[in-house]
Amino acid sequence: MPRPKATKVVGVLALQGAFKEHAELVETCVHEHGYPITVCEVKTREELERCDALIIPGGESTAISLIAQRCGLFEHLQKFVQDPAKAVWGTCAGLIFLAREITSDEKLIRPLGVLHVAVQRNAFGRQSHSFVAQCNFSSFMTPNKHTSKTGPFSTVFIRAPVIDRVLDPEKVQVLYEIDTPAGDNLVVAVRQSNILGTSFHPELADDHRFHDWFLRDFVIKE
Numbered sequence: 001m002p003r004p005k006a007t008k009v010v011g012v013l014a015l016q017g018a019f020k021e022h023a024e025l026v027e028t029c030v031h032e033h034g035y036p037i038t039v040c041e042v043k044t045r046e047e048l049e050r051c052d053a054l055i056i057p058g059g060e061s062t063a064i065s066l067i068a069q070r071c072g073l074f075e076h077l078q079k080f081v082q083d084p085a086k087a088v089w090g091t092c093a094g095l096i097f098l099a100r101e102i103t104s105d106e107k108l109i110r111p112l113g114v115l116h117v118a119v120q121r122n123a124f125g126r127q128s129h130s131f132v133a134q135c136n137f138s139s140f141m142t143p144n145k146h147t148s149k150t151g152p153f154s155t156v157f158i159r160a161p162v163i164d165r166v167l168d169p170e171k172v173q174v175l176y177e178i179d180t181p182a183g184d185n186l187v188v189a190v191r192q193s194n195i196l197g198t199s200f201h202p203e204l205a206d207d208h209r210f211h212d213w214f215l216r217d218f219v220i221k222e
């Protein structure tokens, strides 16, 4: 069935990881604000080709990369993420998969290489070192004037990477850093034009403000 012209298709790469949670939060935003958006899971080239935007979820970057190569999707994903007309968001393993360089275990994973950053996997330690930080994203996240929720965002970090180095500061904007007890500032969110990368998992919070901002600023561009 032909879709109305203005409708955008947001795909969630569904090879491995927390793709259902992302799709649910996109649905919640669409339901609440009536955006002209449909969401679909992406496992094949045909599904990818229908999309205007792609979310690459957290999970295991080695698995996502391997499955993408084995099922023949890797080259199509590479082409998609390099297209400036497409919106792209990688969370956690998705960020690693988008990166140009991986500074740890680099032989295990072939990244898409589009985001001009070097990332370090598992930068905060093991699964048991997972944590939730209260982050205030108001410096970059334009508020939705139709929602009343404000204040810090409960931000989930699970075996999260950090952005060790920005390889091209002209292209990549640092959006957010967190402070460690040791006094370091670690980069955990960046933007490169139409591409967003976050170390953390907004899809695991009971809060859809991050998804709502991505849909407004990257997909609909209102």
Ligand SMILES: NC(=O)CC[C@H](N)C(=O)O
Binding pocket: 057, 058, 059, 060, 061, 062, 091, 092, 093, 094, 096, 121, 122, 158, 159, 160, 161
């Ligand atoms: N929560 C996550 O996505 C973890 C990412 C995982 N540490 C990896 O390297 O892929």
